[in-house]
Structures are given as structure tokens and as C-alpha cells.
Amino acid sequence: xxxxxxxxxxMILGALLVPLLRGRARTGWVLLLPAASLAALLxxxxxxxxxxxxxxxxxxxxRIDGLSRIFGWLFHIAAFIGLIFARRGGSALEDASAxxxxxxxxxxxxxxxxxxxxxxxxxxxxxxxxxxxxxxTERSYRAGIRYLIVQVGSGVVLLAGIIAHAxxxxxxxxxxxxxxxxxxxxxxxNLILLGIGxxxxxxxxxxxxxxxxxxxxxxxxxFLSAFTTKVAVYALARGYQGEDLLIWVGVLMTMFPIFYxxxxxxxxxxxxxxxxxxxxxxxxxxxxxxxMAVNGAVAxxxxxxxxxxxxxxxxxxxxxxxxxxxxxxxxGLYKSMPKTAALCVIGAASISAFPLFSGFVSKSMxxxxxxxxxxxxVWLFLLFASAxxxxxxxxxxxFYGFFGPDSGIRTKExxxxxxxxxxxxxxxxxxxxxFPTWFLYPNLPYAVTYExxxxxxxxxxxxxxxxxxxxxxxxxxxxxxxxxxxxxNLDADxxxxxxxxxxxxAGGGVASRLRAAIAAxxxxxxxxxxxxxxxxxxxxGVLGRTWPTGVSVIWVAILLLVFLLLYYxxxxxxNALPPP
Amino acid sequence: xxxxxxxxxxRVKDRGRHYFDDPKRWKRLIAILIVVCxxxxxxxxxxxxxxxxxxxxxxxxxRDWEGLPSFYAVYxxxxxxAIVYTAKLLRKGVMRxxxxxxx
Numbered sequence: 023x024x025x026x027x028x029x030x031x032x033m034i035l036g037a038l039l040v041p042l043l044r045g046r047a048r049t050g051w052v053l054l055l056p057a058a059s060l061a062a063l064l065x066x067x068x069x070x071x072x073x074x075x076x077x078x079x080x081x082x083x084x085r086i087d088g089l090s091r092i093f094g095w096l097f098h099i100a101a102f103i104g105l106i107f108a109r110r111g112g113s114a115l116e117d118a119s120a121x122x123x124x125x126x127x128x129x130x131x132x133x134x135x136x137x138x139x140x141x142x143x144x145x146x147x148x149x150x151x152x153x154x155x156x157x158x159t160e161r162s163y164r165a166g167i168r169y170l171i172v173q174v175g176s177g178v179v180l181l182a183g184i185i186a187h188a189x190x191x192x193x194x195x196x197x198x199x200x201x202x203x204x205x206x207x208x209x210x211x212n213l214i215l216l217g218i219g220x221x222x223x224x225x226x227x228x229x230x231x232x233x234x235x236x237x238x239x240x241x242x243x244x245f246l247s248a249f250t251t252k253v254a255v256y257a258l259a260r261g262y263q264g265e266d267l268l269i270w271v272g273v274l275m276t277m278f279p280i281f282y283x284x285x286x287x288x289x290x291x292x293x294x295x296x297x298x299x300x301x302x303x304x305x306x307x308x309x310x311x312x313x314m315a316v317n318g319a320v321a322x323x324x325x326x327x328x329x330x331x332x333x334x335x336x337x338x339x340x341x342x343x344x345x346x347x348x349x350x351x352x353x354g355l356y357k358s359m360p361k362t363a364a365l366c367v368i369g370a371a372s373i374s375a376f377p378l379f380s381g382f383v384s385k386s387m388x389x390x391x392x393x394x395x396x397x398x399x400v401w402l403f404l405l406f407a408s409a410x411x412x413x414x415x416x417x418x419x420x421f422y423g424f425f426g427p428d429s430g431i432r433t434k435e436x437x438x439x440x441x442x443x444x445x446x447x448x449x450x451x452x453x454x455x456x457f458p459t460w461f462l463y464p465n466l467p468y469a470v471t472y473e474x475x476x477x478x479x480x481x482x483x484x485x486x487x488x489x490x491x492x493x494x495x496x497x498x499x500x501x502x503x504x505x506x507x508x509x510x511n512l513d514a515d516x517x518x519x520x521x522x523x524x525x526x527x528a529g530g531g532v533a534s535r536l537r538a539a540i541a542a543x544x545x546x547x548x549x550x551x552x553x554x555x556x557x558x559x560x561x562x563g564v565l566g567r568t569w570p571t572g573v574s575v576i577w578v579a580i581l582l583l584v585f586l587l588l589y590y591x592x593x594x595x596x597n598a599l600p601p602p
Numbered sequence: 603x604x605x606x607x608x609x610x611x612x613r614v615k616d617r618g619r620h621y622f623d624d625p626k627r628w629k630r631l632i633a634i635l636i637v638v639c640x641x642x643x644x645x646x647x648x649x650x651x652x653x654x655x656x657x658x659x660x661x662x663x664x665r666d667w668e669g670l671p672s673f674y675a676v677y678x679x680x681x682x683x684a685i686v687y688t689a690k691l692l693r694k695g696v697m698r699x700x701x702x703x704x705x
Contacts, residue, residue, distance in 0.1 A: 161704075284689035285697065357620040393664050409681035425622060478661035481649075485642050486678035492639050493682035495632055504690050510703060512696040519703050 028072055028084045029094070030129030030142070032059035033101070037121035041114045052105050052117050059128065060098040063091075070134055079194050082134025088467035089320065093131040093256050095465065096324050097124055099450070100248035100331060107335050107443035108241035111342065119152035120245045127249035131256045136184040136194045136214070139257070143180055143221075146250055147173030153242030154234050162237040168519075169234035172227075173250075176220035183213025200262035202311075215262060222254035222305060223298045225274045229515035232282075232294035236347070240338035243290055247297060247334045248327045255304045255323050259467075264311025272306025273403045275299065280410030285504055285511055289337045289347040289423055293330065296373070296415045299407060300326045306404065307388035310395055313468035318387025320466055325372065325380035325454055332369035332447040333419055336362050339436035339444070340423055349418070349506035354428030362436045363424035365444040372451040374416035374487060375408065380455040382483065383462070383474040390472060409490045416487075417494050422506060639675070647671045 027035070036055040043051050063086070072083030086094070101124035108116055126149055130142035147170060154166035187210025188194050199211045207215070220227045231251070235243050262268060279295035279302075286292045300322065307319030339362045340355060341347050356363035368379070375381030385408070392401040435441070454462045463470040497503045559566045621627060649660045650671035663669025 280685055281689045281692050284685060285693045287700075354620075356622070398665065405677060406681045406685075409678050410685050413682060413685055428623075478663075481642065481646065481661050482674040484638075485646065485672060485674035488635065488639050488642060489675040489678040490682040491635060493679045493686075495635065497683065497686055503686065504693065507697070508700040510698045510700055511693070512698060512702075 027062070028129065028132065029059050029063040029066065030084075030125045030132060032062055033121045033125035033128070034145075037118040037125070040118040040121065043114075048114065048117065049109055052121060053102065055121060056098050056102040056105065056124070059125070060095075063094050063098070063128075076137075079137065079188070080135065081138055081194070083138055084132045085134035085196075086132060088465075089256070089259060090131045092320060092324060092465045092467070093252065094128055096252070096327055097127045097131070097249065100124070100327050101245075103331060103443050103446050104241065104244045104248065106446070107244055107338070107440055109439035110437040112239070112241050113156060115152055116156050116239060116242060119149045119156075120242075122149035123153070123245055123249055127253050130253045133196060136180075136187070136196050139196055140177060140181050140184060143217075143253075144174065144177040146221075146253060147177060150246055150250060153245055154238045156242060157237060157239045159237070165234045165237040168515075169230050172220060172230040176217050178217075179213055179220065180217030183210050183215075183217055186210035186213060196260060198261060198263065200265040202264050202266060204267045211261075215265075218254050218257045218261070219271075221250055222258060222301060223251060223275070224271055224305075225278060226514045228275075228279075228298050229513055231297060232291055232513065233515055235294045235297075236288050236290035240341040243293075244331050244334045244338060247293070247330050251297060251301055252323050252327060255301060255308070255319065258305060258308045259316055259319060263308055263316055265309055268305050268309025269397065269400060270309075272302045272304070272309055273400055275302025275305055276404060276407035277302070277410075280407060280414060282511060282513065283410070283414030283418070285509075286414075287349050287506055287509055289340070289349060289352070289419055290334065292414050292418060293333055293337065296333075296411070297326075297330060299411060299414075300330065300373070302407070303385055303388050303404065306400065307391065310388070310391050310397065310400075312391050312395065314387055314394065314470075314472055315391035317463075317466040317468050317470055317472070318384055318389075318391055321384035321387060321458075321462055322381075324462060325384045325451070328447050328450050328454070329369045329372035329380060332365065332444055332451060333373065333415065335440065335444045335447065336366035336369060337419065337423065339440050342440070343433040343436065344431050347423075348508065349422040349426075350508050352423050352429055352431070353426040354424075355431065355433075356424040357428075358431070358433045359424070359435050361441055362444065363420065365441070365448045366420050366424060368448040368451055370416045370420045372455060374412045375483060376487060377475070377480050377483060378452065378456045380451045381411075382455055383458040384454075386474055386479060386483070387472050405486070408486060412487055412490045413494070417491070643672050643675055646675070 033055045036051070036058075039051060040048060066084070066086055068086050068088075068091070070082050070085045072081075074081045074083065101120070104120060104124075105117065108120065123146060126142045126145035130139055130146065133139040133142060151166050151170045151173070154162050154169055156162075184194065187199070187208065190208055190210055199214060201207050201211070220230075223231045235246050238246055258265075258268065276299050279298040283292045283295040283299070286295060304319040304323050304326075307315040307322070309315075337347050339359065340352065343359065344352065344355070346352065372379040372381050375385050389401055389404050392404060436444070453460070458474060459470075463472075494503070557563055645660065650669070653659045653662075653669070661669075667673065
């Protein structure tokens with residue numbers, strides 16, 4: 023290993039060549055890199071590689087075990103599919119940043135120590151922001167800046183935690199860090215958890231996601247949805263398995279976004295909220311911490327990248343063809359883009375966890391584990407959230423995007439490269455959902471004892487979903503469904519986009535008024551000084567007057583007189599005459 | 603430029619009617635949905651009765667309340683409806699103009 027490159031370096035270094043290549047050469051090169059990187063990963067096998075000692079800390083650049091290997095597989099597949107999707111119209115900048123971004127994600131999940139993790143953590147932020155900026159609009163520029171501040175901030179918090187942790191324990195190894203119970207962690211482990219939590223879009227720390235992803239390019243959002251948050255889920259599974267707090271953080275994450283997703287107008291922002299909801303299931307699984315729960319969390323992360331990627335691709339294709347992803351402007355697009363619509367429905371069925379689609383075999387593991395641990399209330403919340411998933415991702419995305427009232431927009435089917443990418447993702451969704459024991463289950467970190475296809479599970483899930491669809495039909499036909507309105511919905515980002523901004527502007531206003539007042543006073547005071555100087559020394563001032571020569575002679579005579587008087591006054595009288 | 607395939611706005615001209623232009627197709631889809639829901643509901647009810655008789659069971663409940671006939675159907679329907687109504691309530695509090703943050 024030492025002397026050769028870690029797998030993460032293949033794509034990161036390969037990206038350097040991308041700007042030099044054009045057309046087919048670039049396509050060939052960018053598709054070759056994920057394949058070469060995956061080959062490098064598989065050639066390594068399990069173990070720890072690339073040990074380096076820096077400042078008395080032992081770094082392990084590459085650690086491959088059950089947990090990091092499945093994420094490695096996932097990120098390679100996601101990069102490959104995303105790069106195919108980006109073939110039409112994607113710039114060299116997007117290709118290069120996507121490759122570095124994917125490489126950073128692979129490096130982060132293979133990091134055996136916290137310092138290596140931190141380096142890739144920040145590289146994730148720096149490389150991915152270009153996928154937002156590449157859109158080239160004012161909105162995307164501003165959203166990108168906000169995204170970058172939060173992402174780099176997450177790295178700073180992580181680094182602070184790593185320093186505190188290293189000082190306390192003398193170790194930077196990235197193993198289990200949590201204590202299980204809330205309030206018993208050290209400063210270091212708590213800060214590390216917070217840093218990871220920002221990237222995992224914990225409640226109130228989540229708005230960078232719903233803010234930036236919808237502003238990214240049509241293919242940029244596909245990459246963004248795959249890597250950052252899943253690296254965070256991996257880091258939680260690695261460091262904080264069985265942390266009680268995470269169960270309820272996860273529940274909260276599954277719950278609150280579903281309400282926002284219902285009223286959101288931009289389909290890609292709906293998907294952003296949907297991501298937080300799905301990550302909630304994973305965070306909850308990590309928090310429960312049993313083997314089945316962690317398997318469920320990891321399997322769901324794997325499936326989520328594929329079906330969420332598929333949904334981001336189909337909405338990206340909409341954006342590419344129509345220039346919008348707003349529900350209020352879309353509808354009836356199945357007429358122009360029937361293949362995209364069909365693939366979108368497969369993604370929607372997968373995220374909704376219909377039997378034979380991928381969500382069915384992974385989300386249920388987390389829920390079964392909750393019930394097994396007697397977390398009945400948690401289970402009821404997760405079941406509730408599952409009905410919410412059906413609303414915003416299962417129905418809203420395909421219905422309002424492709425099938426709803428005809429918007430009159432007529433366009434062309436998505437380009438072939440996009441259809442191929444979406445087709446691959448759709449195939450994997452159905453493959454994992456139908457044959458989970460062929461690839462997905464054997465590659466999970468723990469041995470799987472869970473059996474998804476029991477009659478009980480199939481019947482209960484079908485009941486839940488079909489009756490929720492029935493509720494949709496009833497609400498829709500009776501005009502009780504919320505209307506699709508052009509709007510912005512206030513969320514936690516209001517605090518920094520409006521309140522904080524207002525505060526800064528108000529603070530700036532006070533400062534500028536103060537400055538103006540001081541400046542005005544200074545001008546007045548300076549005017550006074552200049553005025554009095556002029557009064558005395560100006561042309562008509564006493565000190566500035568020109569006097570006739572006679573006046574000077576008189577003054578000199580007076581001076582001489584005063585001098586003489588003083589001289590005589592100070593000379594002793596006794597000395598006036600010499601003694602006789 | 604207007605042409606055979608594109609209109610003056612550069613959009614592809616649409617020729618002919620499409621599958622869901624016919625309201626009957628929607629009605630048929632809804633009818634299928636209602637039948638499927640009915641079958642699932644009935645199946646669970648029969649299952650519940652059979653369990654009481656102890657002959658066979660399709661769905662063994664993990665909890666007593668979860669084993670009630672069509673628990674999932676009722677829960678799914680109510681959850682969906684609750685989500686929609688809560689969201690409409692939420693909208694009253696948080697909805698602003700589209701350019702709220704751009705001003």
C-alpha cells in the first residue's frame with residue numbers, strides 16, 4: 023500500500039486531467055476513473071493501510087472493513103451513474119469537482135483516524151460548492167456561499183472536537199466515540215458529534231441542504247444528494263452507534279420535513295426535505311444501535327443514494343428540458359417525457375417502500391429493530407413518517423411533475439445519456455428491492471437475519487401505502503389537497519437569512535450613524551479651529567495685519583526702553599559708583 | 603422559428619391526445635385502487651378472524667394493538683390526512699412571497 027496510492031486518490035488526481043480533455047476523450051476518462059478506483063478498492067481487500075506518523079500521532083489513511091467497504095461500493099456506483107447523467111451539457115468544471123467530491127467521500131469513509139477524516143471532510147465542502155456555483159445564477163452564487171460557510175463551519179467544529187479529544191485521550195483513532203447516554207460525553211466527543219450533525223442535517227442545522235441543493239445544476243444536485251450526508255451517516259455509524267440521543271434526533275428528522283415537503287413548491291427542494299426525512303431513519307437506526315438497526319441504517323443509506331439519485335435525476339431532466347422544477351409551473355410532462363416519467367415512478371415506488379422496490383427491504387429493518395427494542399412510540403412515529411414519504415416523494419414528485427394538470431409545456435424526452443443513468447439507478451432500485459440477498463445483505467457490516475418478504479410485512483406495508491394513496495385521492499377530488507403556490511416557506515434558515523442579516527444591518531446602521539455623527543462633530547470642531555485661526559491670523563486678523571515701518575521702530579524703542587529699565591532695576595545700587 | 607415539429611417558441615408541437623387526457627382512464631385507475639384497498643382490508647379482517655380460530659395466519663402481530671384488523675390501513679389513511687391538514691396549518695404560519703429572501 024505504501025508507495026502506491028489510496029483508492030481515494032485515483033479520482034482526485036484523475037480530476038486534474040479533466041480540464042485538458044474535450045468531448046469523447048473526457049467522457050471516456052471520467053467514466054474510467056470510478057471503475058479504476060473501484061478496482062483499486064477491491065484489490066486491497068480488508069485491513070488497514072498507509073500508516074503514517076505525524077507529530078507523534080498515528081494516522082491510518084485507509085481502513086477497509088465491512089462498514090467502510092459498503093460505503094465505498096456505494097460512492098463508486100453513485101459517481102459512475104452521476105457522471106453518465108452529467109454527459110449532456112455538464113461542464114469540465116462540474117466533471118472535475120464531481121470527481122474530487124466523490125474521491126473525498128471515498129477518502130472520508132476509509133479514514134482510519136480523525137485527522138485524515140477532517141482533511142477529506144473539508145475537501146467534501148470545497149469540491150462540492152462548485153456544483154452549486156456552476157449554475158451561474160445570482161441565487162446559486164449566494165446559496166453556494168451560505169452552503170460553504172456552513173460546511174466549512176462543520177469542519178471547524180469537527181477539528182475543535184478532534185483537538186479536544188486528542189488532548190484528553192492522546193489518540194486520534196477514529197473508532198467508537200460515543201458513550202451511549204446523553205450528557206456523559208466529553209467536550210471532544212460532543213463537538214465531533216455536532217460537527218458530524220451539521221453535515222447530517224440534524225434539526226435546526228439542516229437548512230444548508232434545502233437551501234443549496236435546489237440551486238445546484240441539474241446534475242450537480244445528483245452528486246450532492248449522494249455524498250455529503252451519507253459520509254455523515256457513515257461517521258455516525260462508526261463513532262456513535264447506540265447513542266440514545268440519536269434515536270430521537272432521528273425521529274425528529276423523519277417528522278418535521280414531511281410537513282414542509284407537502285407545502286414546498288420547488289420539486290428539488292421537496293427532495294431536499296425528503297433527504298432529511300430519509301436520513302432520519304438512518305440516524306434513528308444508528309441510535310438504536312443493535313446489529314439489525316445499524317444494518318438497516320447502512321442498507322437504507324445505500325438504497326437512498328440510488329432512489330434519491332433517481333428522483334434528483336428525473337427532476338434534473340425536467341429542469342434541463344423545461345428550465346423549471348416548480349410544481350406551479352409543471353404538469354402533464356409525461357406526454358413529452360414518458361420514459362423519464364416512468365423512471366421517476368420507479369424511484370417514487372422505491373422511496374415509498376412498495377414491496378419489490380428497494381425501500382421495502384431496508385427501512386423496515388430499522389423499524390423492526392425499534393419494535394424489537396420495545397421502542398413502540400418511536401416505531402409509531404416512523405410509521406407515520408412512512409405515510410409522509412408516500413405523500414411528498416411517492417405522489418407529489420411524479421404527480422405534480424409529470425401527471426398533474428397539463429401545464430401546456432411540450433418538450434423533448436430527456437437525452438439518451440440521462441435516460442441511461444436513470445435506467446441504471448432504476449434497475450438497481452428494483453434489483454436491491456427484489457433480490458436483497460444477492461448483493462445488499464451480504465455486504466452489510468453485520469450478518470443479516472432479517473427476512474423482508476413475510477406475508478405480514480407485505481400485507482401491512484401494502485395496507486399502509488394503498489390506504490394513504492386512497493386518502494390522497496379523496497383529498498384531491500374534494501379539493502382538500504394543498505394547492506401548489508409559488509412561495510417561500512420560512513424555516514430555521516430565517517434566523518440567519520433574515521433575522522441575523524437584519525441584526526447585522528441594524529448593527530451596521532448604528533455604526534454608520536455613529537460614524538456620521540462623529541464625522542459631523544469633527545467637521546464642526548475643525549471648522550471652529552480654522553475659523554478662529556483665520557480670525558487672528560487671517561488677512562484682517564490682528565496677527566496677520568501689515569504694520570507701517572514707524573510702528574516697528576516705536577516697538578523696538580519700547581523694547582529697548584523696557585530692557586534698559588529692567589537692567590537698571592536688577593543692577594545693585596551699591597555698585598553704581600566705584601569706592602573713593 | 604416555427605416548423606413541423608417546433609412552434610414559434612421553440613417548443614415541440616404536441617400531436618394527438620395522450621393517455622390521461624381521457625378522464626375515464628383516471629376513473630379506471632381510482633376504481634382499481636378502491637378494489638385493491640377493499641381486498642387488503644377484507645384479507646386482514648379474515649386473517650384476524652382466522653387467528654381467533656387458530657387455523658392459519660397471514661400476519662402475526664408483534665403487539666396486540668398492531669394486530670387489530672386493518673390497523674395499518676386506518677393508520678395510513680389517518681396519518682396521510684393528518685399530514686396534509688397539519689401542513690396546511692403550517693403554511694399559514696410560514697408561507698411568504700417567492701422573492702422573500704431576494705428583497
